[in-house]
Amino acid sequence: MTALEELYNAVVEGDAEACRHGVETAIAQGQNPATILNQALIAAMSEVGARFEREEYYVPEMLIAARAMQTALNVLRPLLVESGVKAKGNVAVGTVQGDLHDIGKHLVGMMLEGAGFAVTDLGTDVPPERFVQAARDGAHLIGMSALLTTTMTRMPVVIQSLSQAGLRDKVRVIVGGAPVNQAFADKIGADGYAPDASRAVALTKALLGVD
Secondary structure, eight states, X not given: OOHHHHHHHHHHHTOHHHHHHHHHHHHHTTOOHHHIIIIIIIHHHHHHHHHHHTTSSOHXXXXXXXXXXXXXXXXXXXXXXXXXXXXXXXXXXXEBTTOOOOHHHHHHXXXXXXXXXXXXXXXXXXXXXXXXXXXXXXXXXXXXXXXXXXXXXXXXXXXXXXHHTTOGGGSEEEEESTTOOHHHHHHHTOSEEOSSHHHHHHHHHHHHTOO
């Protein structure tokens, strides 16, 4: 088994220590950083997403795999920067103002990073102006999360703020969270709705026109 295959399997199995060892071995063998990223990390996270879609994996398994992938990516990231590998797009994710729930948003961010996007995690309880600033700072897509019916009402406020700042036509907006659905996304003028992290990745790729 090659180092790339071992790294791929380590990510899918959620073995963080094996991920660290695998990426260090691949680097020591002279593997191109972009090859490691695409053929091992991104490919593995794609498989994790596919297993979730087939109901072979659930949220805990996705979280474990994503955290293992992060371990490898932390080692690889400086080499990616040095070699000029560019992200597929810039994405900012955050839980809206008044809402402190973090797990779903965090998982979406990790899955997007595992798919090759540069992700800025704005955290929780994010006011509209911070989403607007993220758009000013170059985000191509903003992902908003809410877990409460009382806080999902902040989502249209963010979209209105983007419009008032003259940025709405320059950034895509997707929404998600337990009380959110496609009808709500359509009503508030979002570009899309994702019921889970796997479909958030697919939606982001579709909206930004990348593979």
